[in-house]
Amino acid sequence: MTSVVAISSGLSESSSTRRLADRLVESFGRQFGDASIELVTLRELAHDIVDATLTGFASPRLQDVIDKVTAADGLIVVTPIYKASYPGLFKSFIDALDTDAVIGKPVLLGATGGTARHSLAIDHTLRPLFAYLQALVVPTGVYASTYDWGAEGTNALDSRVDRAAGELSSLLKGAGTGRARDDEFDLFSDTFRSISQGPTPGA
Amino acid sequence: MSSMQFGIFSVGDLTVDPTNGSIPTENEKFKALVAIAKKVEDIGGDVFAVGEHHDSGFVPPSISTLHAFIAAQTERLILSTSIAHITTNDPVKMAEDYATLQHLSDGRVDLVLGRGNTAQVYPWFGKDPSKGVELTIENYQLLRRLWDEDVVNWEGSFRTPLQGFTSIPRPLDGVAPFVWHGSIRTPEVAEIAAYYGDGYFANNIFWPKEHYIRLINFYRQRYEHYGHGTPEQAIVGLGGQFFMRKNSQDAVNEFRPYFDNAPVYGHGPSLEDFQAQTPLTVGSPQEVIEKTLSFADFFGDYQRQMFLVDHAGLPLKTVLEQLDLLGEILPTLRAEFDARRPAAVPDAPTHANRVAARDAALAAESAQVDA
Numbered sequence: 001m002t003s004v005v006a007i008s009s010g011l012s013e014s015s016s017t018r019r020l021a022d023r024l025v026e027s028f029g030r031q032f033g034d035a036s037i038e039l040v041t042l043r044e045l046a047h048d049i050v051d052a053t054l055t056g057f058a059s060p061r062l063q064d065v066i067d068k069v070t071a072a073d074g075l076i077v078v079t080p081i082y083k084a085s086y087p088g089l090f091k092s093f094i095d096a097l098d099t100d101a102v103i104g105k106p107v108l109l110g111a112t113g114g115t116a117r118h119s120l121a122i123d124h125t126l127r128p129l130f131a132y133l134q135a136l137v138v139p140t141g142v143y144a145s146t147y148d149w150g151a152e153g154t155n156a157l158d159s160r161v162d163r164a165a166g167e168l169s170s171l172l173k174g175a176g177t178g179r180a181r182d183d184e185f186d187l188f189s190d191t192f193r194s195i196s197q198g199p200t201p202g203a
Numbered sequence: 204m205s206s207m208q209f210g211i212f213s214v215g216d217l218t219v220d221p222t223n224g225s226i227p228t229e230n231e232k233f234k235a236l237v238a239i240a241k242k243v244e245d246i247g248g249d250v251f252a253v254g255e256h257h258d259s260g261f262v263p264p265s266i267s268t269l270h271a272f273i274a275a276q277t278e279r280l281i282l283s284t285s286i287a288h289i290t291t292n293d294p295v296k297m298a299e300d301y302a303t304l305q306h307l308s309d310g311r312v313d314l315v316l317g318r319g320n321t322a323q324v325y326p327w328f329g330k331d332p333s334k335g336v337e338l339t340i341e342n343y344q345l346l347r348r349l350w351d352e353d354v355v356n357w358e359g360s361f362r363t364p365l366q367g368f369t370s371i372p373r374p375l376d377g378v379a380p381f382v383w384h385g386s387i388r389t390p391e392v393a394e395i396a397a398y399y400g401d402g403y404f405a406n407n408i409f410w411p412k413e414h415y416i417r418l419i420n421f422y423r424q425r426y427e428h429y430g431h432g433t434p435e436q437a438i439v440g441l442g443g444q445f446f447m448r449k450n451s452q453d454a455v456n457e458f459r460p461y462f463d464n465a466p467v468y469g470h471g472p473s474l475e476d477f478q479a480q481t482p483l484t485v486g487s488p489q490e491v492i493e494k495t496l497s498f499a500d501f502f503g504d505y506q507r508q509m510f511l512v513d514h515a516g517l518p519l520k521t522v523l524e525q526l527d528l529l530g531e532i533l534p535t536l537r538a539e540f541d542a543r544r545p546a547a548v549p550d551a552p553t554h555a556n557r558v559a560a561r562d563a564a565l566a567a568e569s570a571q572v573d574a
């Protein structure tokens with residue numbers, strides 16, 4: 001069975017990072033169908049991760065997570081953005097992986113932060129990291145700021161979550177990203193239709 | 204001597220004693236290494252090894268010099284390395300130095316060769332750190348030929364060619380020092396050991412056993428592949444580390460500050476976690492016996508067990524006390540290992556048994572010719 005590991009790097013017990021990871025996992029499961037999905041929270045492994053950076057080997061429970069990540073078909077990776085980048089604990093976890101652990105794996109990147117001003121951090125910090133690791137990062141990264149969790153932002157966040165999870169799902173089914181350029185003259189697009197279905201001119 | 208060898212290996216580190224802030228001078232550390240080596244012989248141990256280092260903070264860059272001095276003051280002790288750099292030393296000079304030591308010590312020398320553990324040593328000796336594996340392969344091929352062939356014509360990538368060269372002195376009794384290959388992460392090194400029918404040494408001190416089991420099993424399988432014997436007959440050496448006191452809790456209390464501040468694992472996992480996850484044993488002599496015997500369950504019956512005892516700033520007096528305690532448990536370790544050991548597993552290599560094996564092979568060959 002296709003296996004996906006979701007890594008949530010949120011550092012508080014009830015974090016928006018964990019919430020975003022849950023949303024991505026739910027959307028992926030709904031779109032992909034039958035898959036084994038496991039969610040890992042790095043907070044529980046914090047001491048093990050620091051120990052591994054000092055000793056060069058992973059404790060049994062950290063090794064268990066590393067083995068699952070290495071064996072997974074795809075990854076969902078969600079981290080908060082602190083001081084313009086991912087937190088050190090997240091990077092230390094990545095450092096504990098073998099250099100070739102995620103080569104060729106489809107990876108969906110998500111990030112959370114206080115305001116939308118950090119939204120490009122996915123593209124400026126996470127994408128280069130996973131490019132170095134030679135992972136196959138899906139086109140849509142999902143950034144959620146505090147405002148996205150309000151009533152107004154929820155629909156927009158949902159559609160980004162579904163789009164990104166759909167890309168991961170499509171890649172894991174061997175169907176590419178399932179995305180293509182929109183035709184701006186597409187008379188049947190939702191926008192065009194909202195014009196022609198409006199009030200009759202001159203009425 | 205029993206079929207298995209026991210010894211002490213040191214990296215010769217100059218580390219602050221965290222309990223009093225003192226640090227040995229280079230001169231004190233050299234004298235301490237000599238005292239430790241002589242003590243190993245006194246307690247009935249078989250081997251003393253030091254690791255080659257060129258970084259400040261360590262003392263022994265010239266192992267054959269140190270070992271010649273120790274050889275002159277000991278009778279039975281085998282002197283070895285943990286490890287000697289096959290990557291950055293000139294194989295011609297290594298062949299000369301260790302053959303000289305072999306003569307002076309009457310055959311009491313073998314080598315554990317390795318790549319070294321700090322990249323900066325490569326440029327210090329004019330070598331490219333990205334060529335570690337290639338240097339290991341080529342330099343060992345040359346070292347082997349310099350000892351095994353009287354006249355060598357040779358050309359390689361990393362040093363000037365040799366034409367009609369004879370490395371002197373020739374190995375004692377025509378049998379070169381036994382070679383082990385040590386590696387903690389390079390499967391190619393295990394392959395070299397298997398190809399030549401040499402020994403394989405896993406330092407087995409800092410990481411969980413699973414890591415070394417994979418390398419040792421690979422070496423054993425490849426040893427068979429190259430026709431040197433069954434996997435069980437391959438020659439394996441292991442490291443280990445302990446801190447003993449008669450009373451287990453005394454050992455823990457005394458060792459904890461050294462553990463907590465040790466250069467390699469200090470300020471990281473707790474002593475308890477590290478003990479559970481690695482071969483380190485801090486406790487009573489009986490606990491050290493039990494943990495050490497368990498190594499054969501994980502790695503198969505093996506030929507050499509080395510222990511690290513003089514690291515992390517432990518004072519010489521304490522190290523010598525540790526060796527006294529090791530001396531007390533050695534008869535039990537020897538008896539227990541021998542009792543579980545199948546007859547087909549070869550004894551640990553010594554100059555005497557290797558000369559005898561060579562003579563027996565020659566006799567068998569000439570008997571075949573006569574027949």
